[in-house]
Amino acid sequence: xxxxxxxxxxxxIVNADDLGVSERVNEGIVLAHRSGIVTAASLMAxxxxxxxxxxxxxxxxxxxxxxxxxxxxxxxxxxxxSSLSGDDGRLPPSAGAFLRRCLAGAIRMADIQAExxxxxxxxLDHGLRPTHLDSxxxxxxxxxxxxxxxxxxxxxxxxxxxxxVEDPRIDRPLSIHAMSRxxxxxxxxxxxxxxxxxxxxxxxxxxxRFLGFTEGGRLSETRLHRLLRTLRPGRTYELMCHPGLAPxxxxxxxxxxxxxxxxxxxxxxxxxxxITGRGIRLDSFKNML
Numbered sequence: 682x683x684x685x686x687x688x689x690x691x692x693x694i695v696n697a698d699d700l701g702v703s704e705r706v707n708e709g710i711v712l713a714h715r716s717g718i719v720t721a722a723s724l725m726a727x728x729x730x731x732x733x734x735x736x737x738x739x740x741x742x743x744x745x746x747x748x749x750x751x752x753x754x755x756x757x758x759x760x761x762x763s764s765l766s767g768d769d770g771r772l773p774p775s776a777g778a779f780l781r782r783c784l785a786g787a788i789r790m791a792d793i794q795a796e797x798x799x800x801x802x803x804x805l806d807h808g809l810r811p812t813h814l815d816s817x818x819x820x821x822x823x824x825x826x827x828x829x830x831x832x833x834x835x836x837x838x839x840x841x842x843x844x845x846v847e848d849p850r851i852d853r854p855l856s857i858h859a860m861s862r863x864x865x866x867x868x869x870x871x872x873x874x875x876x877x878x879x880x881x882x883x884x885x886x887x888x889x890r891f892l893g894f895t896e897g898g899r900l901s902e903t904r905l906h907r908l909l910r911t912l913r914p915g916r917t918y919e920l921m922c923h924p925g926l927a928p929x930x931x932x933x934x935x936x937x938x939x940x941x942x943x944x945x946x947x948x949x950x951x952x953x954x955x956i957t958g959r960g961i962r963l964d965s966f967k968n969m970l
Contacts, residue, residue, distance in 0.1 A: 689914040689915035690914065690915075690960060690961075690962045691912045691913065691914055691915075691916060691918070691959065691960065691961045691962065692916070692917040692918070692961075692962050692964045692969075693718075693912065693917075693918050693920060693956075693961050693962065693963055693964060694720055694721055694745075694889065694917070694918065694919045694920065694963075694964050694965060694966060695718050695719045695720050695721065695920045695922060695947065695963065696719075696720070696721040696722065696723060696745075696747070696813070696815075696919055696920065696921055696922070697710045697713060697714075697719050697721070697722040697723070697922050697923065697924055698722075698723050698749055698815070698817075698921055698922070698923055699723070699725060699728075699749060699817070699923060699925075700722040700723060700724045700725065700728070700734045700737070700738075700746075700749065701724050701725035701726070701727075701728025701729075701730055701731045701733075701734035701749070702725055702728045702729065702730060702755075702928075702933065703728075703729070703730050703925070703928040703929075703930055703933055704730045704733045705925060705926040705927065705928050705929060705940075706730070706925035706926070706928055706933075706940060707730055707733055707734045707737050707925075708737070708925075708926055709924045709925030709926040709940055709941070709944045710722050710737070710924055710925060711737050711740065711741055711744075712924075712926075712944060712948065713922075713924040713943075713944055713947045713948060714741055714744050715741065716948045717924075717944075717947040717948035717949075717952075717953075718947055718948075718952065718953065718956065718963055719744075719922065719924065719947055720744070720745055720963055720964060720965045721744065721745035721746070721747065721812075721813070721965050721966055722738075722744055722745070722746060722747070723746075723747045723748065723749035723813070723815050724738070724746055724747065724748060724749055724804055724809070724811075725749045725751050725755070725817065726748060726749075726751070726758065726799075726800035726801070726803040726804050727751045727755045727756060727757060727758055727772075727800060728751075728755065729755075729930075731803075735807045735809070738809060745812055745813075745965035745966050745967050746804075746809050746810070746811055746812070747811045747812055747813035747814060747815060747839075747841070747966065748800060748801050748804050748811045748813075748814050748815075748839070749815055749816065749817055750797050750800055750801075750814060750815070750816040750817070750820075750821055750830065751772070751800065751816065751817040752765065752772055752773070752779055752793065752796065752797075752816070752817070752820050752826075753772050753773050753774065753775055753776055753778070753779050753817055753818050753820060754771075754772060754773075754774055754775065754817065754818070754932075755771065755772055755817075756770060756771050756772065757771075757772055757796050758796060758799045758800060758803060759792075759795055759796050759799055763792045763795075763796065764787060764788045764789045764792045765788060765792050765793065765796055775818065776818040776819065776820050779818075779820055780820075780823065783823070783825075790825065790829070793826060793829065794829055794833075797829070797830065797833060798833065801814075801833060801837050801839070805837070811837075811839050812839065812840065812841060812965075812966035812967045812970070813839065813840075813841035813842070813843065813966045814830055814833070814834055814839055814841070814842045814843065815842070815843035815845070815921075816830070816843075819843075819845045819869055819894075821842070821843075822844075822845050822869050822872045822873045822876065823872055823876065824872065824875045824876040824879045825876075825879070827873065827876035827877075828876065828879070830842060840966070840970060841889070841966050841969075843889075843891065843919065843921075844873060844888050844889075844891060845869050845873070845891055845894060845921075846869060846870050846873050846891055847866050847869075847870075847891050847892060847893070847894045847895060848890070849863075849866070849867075862894060862895040862896070862897055863895060865894065866894050866895055869894065889917050889918060889919040890916055890917065890918045890919070891918075891919055891921070892908055892911075892918055892919065892920045892921065893908070893920045893921035893922055894921065896908070897921070897923065897938075898923050898936060898937065898938030898939060898940075898943075899938075899939055899942070899943075900922050900923070900942075900943045900946055900947075901939075901942055901943075901946055902945065902946040902949050902951065902952060904946075905946045905947070905949075905952055906951075906952070906955065908920065909952070909955055909956065909959065909961065912959070912961060914960075917964070917969070922943055922947060923938050923940060923943055924940060924943045924944040924947050925938075925940035925941070925943070925944060926940065926941060926944070927940055927941050928940065
């Protein structure tokens with residue numbers, strides 16, 4: 682299917698998560714931008730390779746940069762007396778552990794606000810102008826935190842906040858990974874619905890149709906072709922992806938993400954040809970302001 686020049690365009694932002702988590706992931710994201718279809722990336726202010734990521738952003742100034750807000754699995758910027766830190770000085774290891782501590786009343790909302798503000802300000806202090814907010818393991822979709830992040834987007838004049846709600850699809854072969862991601866997608870939908878009912882407002886006029894959660898860490902060329910076929914004229918999409926060179930850090934290897942397979946898919950000549958043939962416009966957040 683080819684979209685005529687006079688017809689409504691399909692606009693697609695391809696956004697790479699986890700910039701700053703590892704130098705090898707950083708280099709893969711840069712390659713996916715320079716030689717592929719990645720147009721944006723989300724930067725972890727607490728990432729162990731943050732300084733290297735900032736250098737990467739300066740090498741490719743046309744790459745759209747956002748903040749990958751992080752409340753799990755890394756070390757917080759603000760450690761003293763913060764209820765976010767465990768005895769090891771680290772954030773909770775997963776979104777599930779984070780939620781359990783929140784429900785137990787062990788994490789103060791004021792500490793969450795202070796940490797997230799510090800993360801945004803660290804990115805700003807390094808001369809970068811973020812255009813979007815999202816989060817590691819999508820914890821910003823939790824009720825209470827969603828409202829907070831939307832307020833921070835207004836305070837720091839960051840116009841886009843990811844709504845990680847993906848339309849359900851049944852075009853994937855069944856597997857343990859697929860079932861796990863499908864369950865997670867349903868949980869995110871429910872969480873965001875509760876957040877909306879609890880008063881989460883703001884950035885709604887900027888909402889983009891979200892893609893990529895069910896393929897998280899496994900976005901092969903075949904799966905990317907399948908996703909592209911679902912795009913419809915007149916709509917704007919954000920495709921989340923995780924390209925990179927295979928990280929050497931053991932904890933990152935435990936994610937079981939296929940970084941290099943995603944990198945190959947995102948730099949595929951066949952994918953580029955399909956995007957051109959369907960009249961899909963690769964875009965960025967800043968172009969939509």
